[in-house]
Amino acid sequence: MTVTVQTRPSRVRAGRRPAGARHEARWGLAFVLPCFLLFLVFRFGPAVAGTLLGFFEYTIGDSPHFTGLDNFTRMMGDPVFWQALKVTVLYTVLYLPLSIGVSLGLALLVRRSFRGVRLFRSVFFLPVITSLVLAATIFTWLFSSSGPWGKLFGGSWLASPVLVIPALVIVSVWSRFGYGMLILLARLQDVPRELEEAALSDGAGPWQRFRYVVLPQLRPAVFFLLVIETTNSFQVFDLVYVMTGGGPARSSYTLVMDLYDQGFKNFDLGYASALGVALFVLTLFVALLQRLLMGRGK
Numbered sequence: 001m002t003v004t005v006q007t008r009p010s011r012v013r014a015g016r017r018p019a020g021a022r023h024e025a026r027w028g029l030a031f032v033l034p035c036f037l038l039f040l041v042f043r044f045g046p047a048v049a050g051t052l053l054g055f056f057e058y059t060i061g062d063s064p065h066f067t068g069l070d071n072f073t074r075m076m077g078d079p080v081f082w083q084a085l086k087v088t089v090l091y092t093v094l095y096l097p098l099s100i101g102v103s104l105g106l107a108l109l110v111r112r113s114f115r116g117v118r119l120f121r122s123v124f125f126l127p128v129i130t131s132l133v134l135a136a137t138i139f140t141w142l143f144s145s146s147g148p149w150g151k152l153f154g155g156s157w158l159a160s161p162v163l164v165i166p167a168l169v170i171v172s173v174w175s176r177f178g179y180g181m182l183i184l185l186a187r188l189q190d191v192p193r194e195l196e197e198a199a200l201s202d203g204a205g206p207w208q209r210f211r212y213v214v215l216p217q218l219r220p221a222v223f224f225l226l227v228i229e230t231t232n233s234f235q236v237f238d239l240v241y242v243m244t245g246g247g248p249a250r251s252s253y254t255l256v257m258d259l260y261d262q263g264f265k266n267f268d269l270g271y272a273s274a275l276g277v278a279l280f281v282l283t284l285f286v287a288l289l290q291r292l293l294m295g296r297g298k
Contacts, residue, residue, distance in 0.1 A: 054274035071274035086259040103180025125178035136242040161251035187221035
């Protein structure tokens with residue numbers, strides 16, 4: 001005789017977390033909440049306020065007056081804005097490939113273990129933690145007519161409309177390549193050595209192994225660096241402020257320099273906020289374009 005035993009269906013709901021896990025989650029949110037509130041107040045709040053202020057005419061001490069799109073219309077007809085935009089784009093176009101190329105080359109150099117590799121990594125990262133104002137002051141002398149590089153090229157780089165942007169790019173690459181090297185080195189150390197050994201056994205040379213094995217593995221890290229360094233280059237200010245002040249003849253006058261002059265020299269905070277909105281839209285557009293191009297093969 002066969003006995004059939006019927007079991008009652010379980011009343012445990014799928015996906016329901018235990019009471020202990022919910023308790024821990026509440027404590028986690030409680031600890032995160034103060035930092036989140038500080039972020040809203042001091043980061044997100046000013047961003048929203050600055051965006052809204054772009055639609056007003058406002059000077060310190062006066063009441064804001066809503067002007068709609070007048071600030072943005074004024075921007076489209078402002079030759080200083082277009083000059084600043086051209087300088088910013090030129091600076092970014094020169095800076096990005098050089099910065100990522102140097103970072104990648106040094107990451108490949110210090111990837112493998114050899115005697116003193118930790119010292120080299122530390123030395124290469126040192127410019128990142130060096131005061132940029134101090135470095136800019138030293139490089140200003142190096143590029144001046146009395147400095148060694150100025151004497152080599154027969155004049156001050158910073159006084160030349162042609163050489164001033166390359167001079168700024170060199171200093172920026174020097175101050176940032178250690179950061180990119182660190183990001184790429186961390187990704188390189190996660191690349192399986194078996195893939196390179198398999199390619200080597202198939203007769204692939206160094207360039208082929210780098211192009212078809214290593215480089216595809218670096219795509220996420222390279223995309224991250226592209227976005228970070230693009231944002232950094234669009235917002236360049238302190239370097240330009242110390243070394244050139246935007247000169248000569250606005251040859252190094254960037255968008256943030258224009259924003260600074262409008263907001264803190266002319267006290268036209270409404271127009272300065274509109275410039276900030278334009279800078280944000282430009283940065284977001286370039287980041288989305290980079291994401292489209294980098295993710296096209298996936």
